[in-house]
Amino acid sequence: MINGAHVILYSHDAEADRAFLRDVLGQPHVDAGGGWLIVKLPPAEIAVHPTDAAQAHELYFLCDDVEGTVRELTARGVEFTEPVTDAGWGLLTRLRLPGGGEVGLYEARHQRATDL
Template sequence: MITAVHTLIYSDDAPATRAFLRDVLQWPYVSDEVPEGDPEWLIFRTGPSEVGVHPTSAKDSSFRAERHHSITLMCDDLDGTMADLASRGAEFATEPVDESFGRIVFMKVPGADDILLYEPRHAVAYSLEG
């Protein structure tokens, strides 16, 4: 039986990325056995999750995307969440934008790619009983 989803972020500066997740996002974590030469190896609890599958192309438009995986964080109030995160040092790569699926913003992550943060307009699955 599958018990969870383990998401990976590959970072050019793993300690800075881990510090961002720990200090800015304030995700709870456990320390795992530290690999040789790595100062701190943390595994974070990310909370409820869901998986969506998006097409790489759309029949009625010129939209195309390469096959890939993406990390997206959801919130109930984008403006309030942005203000809270900014008070702890978060920086944003874009201004908030209205999309068909919700209000979005890209958040900078030290040493790694930006992460999409959004307030969904669609039904969510993360609160379904298991």
């Protein structure tokens, strides 16, 4: 059966984004050959939200203390594109990848499936 997930981020500067995940976020990785990094993600969960708009997919990193994580990553040079906001179900923000893309970061207030 399914034993993992593989997330693909498309980037205008894939090498810089790989280096960011490896060096700034400190995620373990393997080299699949020729410097092509496959980065280990922390435990993950998936949610399906209804929409009447175009279907899209988003990536959020989870943390236990969003304000502290923002301070730590800002000190490492990470740019945040939105202030931390209260969405009711959690506190969230977005950070910019070196290639220009963005990913979310949030502190959940709900039970996390990663704890199962």
